[in-house]
Amino acid sequence: MIKITNLEKYYRTEEVETVALNKLSFEIKEGEFVAIMGPSGCGKSTLLNIVGLLDDADGGSFMFNGIEVAGFNERKRADLRKHNIGFVFQSFNLIDELTVFENVELPLIYTGVKAADRKTRVEEVLDKMQIMHRRNHYPQQLSGGQQQRVAVARAVVNKPKLILADEPTGNLDSSNGNEVMQLLTDLNEQGTTIIMVTHSEHDAKYSHRIIRMLDGQTVTENILV
Amino acid sequence: MFKNYIVVAWRNLLKNKTFSLLNIVGLAVGLACFILISMYVMDELSYDKHNTKASRIYRVDSDIRFGGSDLRLAVCSDPMGATLKKDYPQVEQFTRIYASSGSKLLKKGTTFIEETKVAHADSTIFDVFTLPVVAGNAKTALNEPNTVVISESAAKKYFGTVDAMGKGIEVNDEKHTVYKVTAVIKDMPQNAHFNYDFLFSMDNVEYGWGNFLSHNFQTYIVLQPGADYKAFNKNFKQLIDKYILPQAKQFMQINSMEDFARTGNKLEYSLMPMLDIHLYSDRFPELGVNSSIQYVYIFSAVALFILLIACVNFMNLSTARSANRAKEVGIRKVLGTGKKSLIGQFLTESTLMVFIGLIIAIGLVWLSVGYFNSIAGKSLSIEMLLQPGYLLFLLLMPVVTGVLAGLYPAFFLSSFQPIAVLKGRTGKAFSRSNFRSALVVFQFFTSIVLIIGTIVVFRQLNYIQNAKIGFNKDQLLIVNGTWALNTKADAFRNEVGKMSGVKASSFAGYLPVSNSSRNDNTFSTEAVMNEKNGFNMQVWNVDYDYIPVMGMEVLKGRNFSKEYGSDTTAIIINEAVAKLIGMDDPVGKKLYTSTGNANEIISYTIVAVVKNFNFESLRQNIGPLAMRLGNNKWATAFKVSAGDVTALIKNIEAKWKTMAPDMPFSYQFLDDSFDNMYRAEQRIGKVALSFALLAIFIACLGLFGLAAYMAEQRTKEIGVRKVLGASVTSITTLLSKDFVKLVCIASLIAFPVAWWAMSTWLRDFAYRVNISWWVFALAGFVALLIAVLTVSSHAIKAALTNPVKSLRNE
Ligand SMILES: Nc1ncnc2c1ncn2[C@@H]1O[C@H](COP(=O)(O)OP(=O)(O)O)[C@@H](O)[C@H]1O
Numbered sequence A: 001m002i003k004i005t006n007l008e009k010y011y012r013t014e015e016v017e018t019v020a021l022n023k024l025s026f027e028i029k030e031g032e033f034v035a036i037m038g039p040s041g042c043g044k045s046t047l048l049n050i051v052g053l054l055d056d057a058d059g060g061s062f063m064f065n066g067i068e069v070a071g072f073n074e075r076k077r078a079d080l081r082k083h084n085i086g087f088v089f090q091s092f093n094l095i096d097e098l099t100v101f102e103n104v105e106l107p108l109i110y111t112g113v114k115a116a117d118r119k120t121r122v123e124e125v126l127d128k129m130q131i132m133h134r135r136n137h138y139p140q141q142l143s144g145g146q147q148q149r150v151a152v153a154r155a156v157v158n159k160p161k162l163i164l165a166d167e168p169t170g171n172l173d174s175s176n177g178n179e180v181m182q183l184l185t186d187l188n189e190q191g192t193t194i195i196m197v198t199h200s201e202h203d204a205k206y207s208h209r210i211i212r213m214l215d216g217q218t219v220t221e222n223i224l225v
Numbered sequence B: 001m002f003k004n005y006i007v008v009a010w011r012n013l014l015k016n017k018t019f020s021l022l023n024i025v026g027l028a029v030g031l032a033c034f035i036l037i038s039m040y041v042m043d044e045l046s047y048d049k050h051n052t053k054a055s056r057i058y059r060v061d062s063d064i065r066f067g068g069s070d071l072r073l074a075v076c077s078d079p080m081g082a083t084l085k086k087d088y089p090q091v092e093q094f095t096r097i098y099a100s101s102g103s104k105l106l107k108k109g110t111t112f113i114e115e116t117k118v119a120h121a122d123s124t125i126f127d128v129f130t131l132p133v134v135a136g137n138a139k140t141a142l143n144e145p146n147t148v149v150i151s152e153s154a155a156k157k158y159f160g161t162v163d164a165m166g167k168g169i170e171v172n173d174e175k176h177t178v179y180k181v182t183a184v185i186k187d188m189p190q191n192a193h194f195n196y197d198f199l200f201s202m203d204n205v206e207y208g209w210g211n212f213l214s215h216n217f218q219t220y221i222v223l224q225p226g227a228d229y230k231a232f233n234k235n236f237k238q239l240i241d242k243y244i245l246p247q248a249k250q251f252m253q254i255n256s257m258e259d260f261a262r263t264g265n266k267l268e269y270s271l272m273p274m275l276d277i278h279l280y281s282d283r284f285p286e287l288g289v290n291s292s293i294q295y296v297y298i299f300s301a302v303a304l305f306i307l308l309i310a311c312v313n314f315m316n317l318s319t320a321r322s323a324n325r326a327k328e329v330g331i332r333k334v335l336g337t338g339k340k341s342l343i344g345q346f347l348t349e350s351t352l353m354v355f356i357g358l359i360i361a362i363g364l365v366w367l368s369v370g371y372f373n374s375i376a377g378k379s380l381s382i383e384m385l386l387q388p389g390y391l392l393f394l395l396l397m398p399v400v401t402g403v404l405a406g407l408y409p410a411f412f413l414s415s416f417q418p419i420a421v422l423k424g425r426t427g428k429a430f431s432r433s434n435f436r437s438a439l440v441v442f443q444f445f446t447s448i449v450l451i452i453g454t455i456v457v458f459r460q461l462n463y464i465q466n467a468k469i470g471f472n473k474d475q476l477l478i479v480n481g482t483w484a485l486n487t488k489a490d491a492f493r494n495e496v497g498k499m500s501g502v503k504a505s506s507f508a509g510y511l512p513v514s515n516s517s518r519n520d521n522t523f524s525t526e527a528v529m530n531e532k533n534g535f536n537m538q539v540w541n542v543d544y545d546y547i548p549v550m551g552m553e554v555l556k557g558r559n560f561s562k563e564y565g566s567d568t569t570a571i572i573i574n575e576a577v578a579k580l581i582g583m584d585d586p587v588g589k590k591l592y593t594s595t596g597n598a599n600e601i602i603s604y605t606i607v608a609v610v611k612n613f614n615f616e617s618l619r620q621n622i623g624p625l626a627m628r629l630g631n632n633k634w635a636t637a638f639k640v641s642a643g644d645v646t647a648l649i650k651n652i653e654a655k656w657k658t659m660a661p662d663m664p665f666s667y668q669f670l671d672d673s674f675d676n677m678y679r680a681e682q683r684i685g686k687v688a689l690s691f692a693l694l695a696i697f698i699a700c701l702g703l704f705g706l707a708a709y710m711a712e713q714r715t716k717e718i719g720v721r722k723v724l725g726a727s728v729t730s731i732t733t734l735l736s737k738d739f740v741k742l743v744c745i746a747s748l749i750a751f752p753v754a755w756w757a758m759s760t761w762l763r764d765f766a767y768r769v770n771i772s773w774w775v776f777a778l779a780g781f782v783a784l785l786i787a788v789l790t791v792s793s794h795a796i797k798a799a800l801t802n803p804v805k806s807l808r809n810e
């Protein structure tokens, strides 16, 4: 599903140039659950942003479902993204002014799903995530675990083939964290490919494979399953 | 403590340069408008106050209705002043001004110059008005005939020095009278209801003195201190019975004033406080161009609104920004800073900004006062601000405005709960603040009202310029003062008439624009006049070509013609006269009038009815008017063809110079004179336009700042939405939508208010436009467009930002 070869990314700020990704290569097959680990600043988020088609690489090749997407313009990337990829962030990134229902509904609005269909699909995921009873609450009225469940619901409502999670348990206590990991595992078992950045060896054990990074390069790969 | 406030305030100002700039520029422009308008209003309210007896001076006004035509006069009869003084002890002094003779030609060196600021006055003018004398004796200056009092500028113009005592000035009248300068006075102030450079002796006016029935003199009286002018008005009834009725009986069948009144006629006199003349008097003839209290109210309201908009901006931007300062407040509170000292800090900041704004505003006023004068027709100067009262006001204003503008953000910020703030839990309260929405609505409400006002004023002006006025004012060149050519007037007219580019010509003593010669006379439909068959109307002496040259339309009958002998007893009436005398077909009927000698009556035969034409401003309805053949060569009208008019005028002037080398050549185009009647409205239009633009500008500054803040506040949200697939368009719409809603609400409130205000203004015009629906639609659309353009730049910028950047800061 994803084949990355010699991927490069630089950040230029005033006079300093940071090499965030340094000729990085790896491959992920459909249905895999991959954890990416490494010290802070090694380029994990950068990698995830590129894989998530939020950002552009500065060099190398990125094949998504057999299509070369490195060099796609913003519009094409956005189009590919909204139909294929769901995101879960460490800080949930829910919109404070919208209710749980409306937050989850957003991706469907942007992919042009009709209002009636939206209602059934949102209710379906909310049910699955066990937060149906909170559908009219605002994010600030929920606990961290509940908020992350809403975020996961939002990520999957469009039935994406790929879910990218950047430290999804980073802001949660261990029991809430385990709950979210269980959700991701369930999704993976139903066929969704998952790439997750994490600092926690415990969480990484839920995955099939761990890619360890250092200074923008992959150093080792552990196969767990 | 206070010094610390200022230091911190200053640092904060520098820290947020864009914000400070937006805020200060908005305030400065608002304050500059406010100061300019307050100068204008102060000037309007200061008229005639320089007279030491100002509050005791009154003008005697006449209200006459005779045979259906109404006259509201600012003049009364020549014996009125003296009679009042003789019979009533409350009257301390009186004086008269006679300005009906118009301009005069005065000799300077070898040529004559036309002077318009001339009048004849009684010697008592110095007892009534305060006219400081530079040289000469005010008591005796105008006691004798052939004397003149001149202003310092006139003295400099004619003699090169202020020291003009005893010198002679020749006037180009029939006798070529030489007037002796008996006093030089300071130039009359601009803010007076009259302004003359030359006051000639009243003894030189040739007039049938002692006539209570002719109204030609501006008459002012000074009442004793404490006298009540309203009570004094009751005396006029007695005066009419004692003096006027006996004179009227000599040429009219009239028994008593009660009979006269019973038939719908009226003769009333009243005193007009001189201090009210400039703002409340709208009579005929006025000695200068008066203003109206209505405009003082409108301008004051506009000034206050603009100041409010600027303050509102300030509050808006400050509260918006308070989100960014919430953390600072939280920390200060945790550190134990009291609410009072926080409020003190914020108020110091806002006052400091207003103060800087004020200094810039004064600079702006200084730069723009010249332009303002040119559009408002004023001569204001920045020195007006130096009066102690105004200086105090200028000092207090930043404090009041600063406190007013800073109060809300100050209380808003200082009442934060420190824990909530430090946890970052204020965002929501800020972005959806109803109060701020109301402020935006208010700003746009004001802007939209001003836009509608401006459109309506300009539409009315346009309507006036293109209205069917019953004559053709285009391509009519009027050469003034042709009477001065004496016997050569006909030759001049003939020779110019032969020039190429001149189609037709006519002598034209009377012109259908305001401030031209007028001749009001009493007529009757029967040989013996009584209060039932008598009426007043304008009678203009014209020549054979007048009606065709002016493009007037003969509805019934025929124009004057040489085929009918001299046609001297023929008269042509307008539709208003036909209606007044109630005849369907008046052609062939007779009208009678007195020759001026007792019991001597002449009759005229109506030969035609002309279509009504507007001979006064469109503010007035068309009154009764008739024309008869006469020999008035005061001016000559030439119908010219479009083309090289400049060259033609040069040729005419050359011709004039050969015939009257020492006379000034002066001309006007009738359509220009017509436009001049509406100068007040044109000024109002321009002033309204300028202030509408400024109000919108200030409102936009506020909106711009607010939109920037909103976009910043919602960076994270925008990022999230983009990650989820939102397009640039959908984000731009999302961010602009709220503002659009506010502008729509503002429109809905502004429409009825503007409609009411402009209908009130239009009511002054007898001929006026309708306020059509599209004016509202246009104003609303313009406001919306401006709002969207202002907001969308930020919205688009936010929408284009890579979401990775906005989400990274987490
Ligand atoms: N927008 C940016 N501008 C400049 N440098 C950046 C930017 N984003 C990331 N970096 C730098 O790139 C490197 C990798 O960052 P990141 O991918 O966020 O690391 P990680 O997620 O592994 O902690 C870091 O050194 C970081 O400082």
Ligand SMILES: [Mg+2]
Pocket: A044, A045, A046
């Ligand atoms: Mg990271």
